Amino acid sequence: MSTKPILIVGGGPAGLAAAHSLASVGQKSIIVEKEDALGGTPILSGYAKLVPSGEWAKDAIGGMVDRVTGNKLITVKTGTTVKEFSGKPGNFSVKYSEGKGNSVSSAVLCTGFTHFDSINKPEWGFGTYPDVVTTTQVEQMISSGQGVRRPSNGEKPKRVAILLCVGSRDRQIGREWCSKICCTVSANLAMEIREELPDCHVYVYYMDIRTFGLLETKYYWKSQEEFKVKYIKARIAEVTSDGDKVIVKGEDTLVKRPITIPFDMVVHAVGMDPNVDNMLLSSIFDVNLEPNGFIDRQNSYGGMGASSREGVFVAGSATGPETIDDSIAQGQAAAFSALAIANGQMAAAE
Ligand SMILES: Cc1cc2nc3c(=O)[nH]c(=O)nc-3n(C[C@H](O)[C@H](O)[C@H](O)COP(=O)(O)OP(=O)(O)OC[C@H]3O[C@@H](n4cnc5c(N)ncnc54)[C@H](O)[C@@H]3O)c2cc1C
Ligand code: SF4
Numbered sequence: 001m002s003t004k005p006i007l008i009v010g011g012g013p014a015g016l017a018a019a020h021s022l023a024s025v026g027q028k029s030i031i032v033e034k035e036d037a038l039g040g041t042p043i044l045s046g047y048a049k050l051v052p053s054g055e056w057a058k059d060a061i062g063g064m065v066d067r068v069t070g071n072k073l074i075t076v077k078t079g080t081t082v083k084e085f086s087g088k089p090g091n092f093s094v095k096y097s098e099g100k101g102n103s104v105s106s107a108v109l110c111t112g113f114t115h116f117d118s119i120n121k122p123e124w125g126f127g128t129y130p131d132v133v134t135t136t137q138v139e140q141m142i143s144s145g146q147g148v149r150r151p152s153n154g155e156k157p158k159r160v161a162i163l164l165c166v167g168s169r170d171r172q173i174g175r176e177w178c179s180k181i182c183c184t185v186s187a188n189l190a191m192e193i194r195e196e197l198p199d200c201h202v203y204v205y206y207m208d209i210r211t212f213g214l215l216e217t218k219y220y221w222k223s224q225e226e227f228k229v230k231y232i233k234a235r236i237a238e239v240t241s242d243g244d245k246v247i248v249k250g251e252d253t254l255v256k257r258p259i260t261i262p263f264d265m266v267v268h269a270v271g272m273d274p275n276v277d278n279m280l281l282s283s284i285f286d287v288n289l290e291p292n293g294f295i296d297r298q299n300s301y302g303g304m305g306a307s308s309r310e311g312v313f314v315a316g317s318a319t320g321p322e323t324i325d326d327s328i329a330q331g332q333a334a335a336f337s338a339l340a341i342a343n344g345q346m347a348a349a350e
Helices: 012-024 040-044 059-067 133-142 180-194 215-225 278-285 324-342
Strands: 006-009 029-033 074-078 080-088 091-096 100-103 106-107 114-115 132-133 160-168 199-204 230-243 246-252 257-263 266-272 273-274 312-314
Touching: 006 012, 006 324, 012 029, 012 040, 012 059, 012 074, 012 324, 040 059, 059 074, 080 278, 106 273, 106 278, 106 324, 133 180, 133 266, 160 180, 160 257, 180 199, 180 215, 180 266, 246 266, 312 324
Parallel strands: 006 029, 006 106, 029 074, 106 312, 132 266, 160 199, 160 266, 199 230
Antiparallel strands: 080 091, 091 100, 114 273, 230 246, 246 257
16 A cells, blocks of 8 residues: 555545545545535535435435544545645645645545536526525425425425426536436425425426436336326426416427416426536646536546546546436546556556
């Protein structure tokens, strides 16, 4: 094992998995996390039950945090960022925001994503009408125990619309990518709403449904057949209000008819944007971004998670929209590529 630690930037699922797998083979690492707590977006944003495991985020990801914080081989620096990074594979030097620094053999960037801010889709009513919320807010209503309520008056909604692809697959606002998980998360939230509020009708407005792989049965079909969630293929033009209800206007693209439908709540299924820090990270670590602004991955089959800079690796949703499972797998794979560099056993892009 290298006597120098491996630097892991970001303490979400990818970073936690990277640190834990390195510790499991006796390698030291340092996790640098800018927020005051570990766990990444599922913990910091208060997600409820995760797909596809059905576990509460605080238990599933909380367990990952616990096994890292108790480990002697892992140093955790929360409320900290990297200010300077220089040197070469096997011998990089790092300076932290608190002024201190040290030497590391390699680095894994696990800096994740930023939620799409629905304010950037103003015609769909977020920020204008209080009863237009995001999937993240509904997750928080459920995980806090408050339950799903209309923000305007605290009442239980009787009709909820979930709009898919908000901030994804939308060329008009420069976001062409599919965020991968929001169809499944939305089907899951629709079932949770129906379970909590059996009198509430839930409609999902979609362009396409991408509950990929085995998720099709567990979420798409189950939500319709067991939970009576209704799916409408539509192009949404705008969300307005009559002062009480929020009104979804657009076109039902299967029957090619205009629709104007009132709801008590409208939920934006927000997508995954590149981390707002990526320009800064790109300059500090001297790594390339791909055209959409995520951190570019050089080589997927040889040096897993290699970035454009030798000795610096990248994993999880820092590289583009990813699920938790895939972020964990990538964190582990990139950690072992970083370990090979630390042990002098591999050229970065091999
Ligand atoms: C509404 C919604 C619901 C979702 N639900 C699910 C689900 O149920 N199941 C599922 O599989 N996926 C779900 N996802 C996707 C899931 O959030 C990601 O797969 C997961 O968070 C990726 O983990 P990560 O470690 O790559 O990134 P993150 O979880 O984003 O963690 C990145 C960490 O890096 C830190 N960081 C960022 N920048 C810096 C910096 N400059 N310096 C230091 N630290 C930094 C952040 O503070 C954060 O702690 C959902 C996504 C959305 C939008
Ligand atoms: S996963 Fe579904 S909601 Fe999310 S961007 Fe892709 S198609 Fe749209």
